[in-house]
Amino acid sequence: MKKIRFMKIMIINGPNMNLLGRRETDIYGEISFEQYLKRLRERFPQIIIDYFQSNIEGELVEAIQKSGFIYTGIILNAGGYTHTSVSLADAIRAISTPVVEVHISNIFAREAYRHSSLTAAHAVGTISGFGLDSYRLAIEYFLEKTKD
Numbered sequence: 001m002k003k004i005r006f007m008k009i010m011i012i013n014g015p016n017m018n019l020l021g022r023r024e025t026d027i028y029g030e031i032s033f034e035q036y037l038k039r040l041r042e043r044f045p046q047i048i049i050d051y052f053q054s055n056i057e058g059e060l061v062e063a064i065q066k067s068g069f070i071y072t073g074i075i076l077n078a079g080g081y082t083h084t085s086v087s088l089a090d091a092i093r094a095i096s097t098p099v100v101e102v103h104i105s106n107i108f109a110r111e112a113y114r115h116s117s118l119t120a121a122h123a124v125g126t127i128s129g130f131g132l133d134s135y136r137l138a139i140e141y142f143l144e145k146t147k148d
Contacts, residue, residue: 101126
């Protein structure tokens with residue numbers, strides 16, 4: 001059996017993710033992110049999963065910078081900033097921790113302005129359209145990546 005190294009994951013959520021479970025439930029589902037985070041921690045007890053959410057671009061940049069040299073991986077859902085933020089893209093490029101970009105909805109099945117991502121080019125990959133399970137899939141990527 002392969003041994004998994006110590007793992008510490010930071011989840012960073014951007015604007016409006018604090019409204020999950022209440023906002024556009026037909027797109028984003030009916031549970032809050034805090035409820036889902038509890039499920040993730042129960043499913044992956046061997047992993048430290050930290051969480052940060054902000055509606056403010058600069059705070060997201062700071063969270064990436066602070067996490068970017070001490071975590072095994074970062075899972076980033078930058079919300080609307082995905083499509084507009086050069087600053088977030090630069091922050092991802094500046095750190096050594098790998099970032100997986102996630103989206104709850106399939107951004108390519110939505111409005112045309114959501115089809116581009118300024119941050120994706122600096123992430124190791126993008127997961128889109130699997131609901132909140134996009135976060136679980138990102139964690140599973142990091143688990144596979146860290147196996148001996």
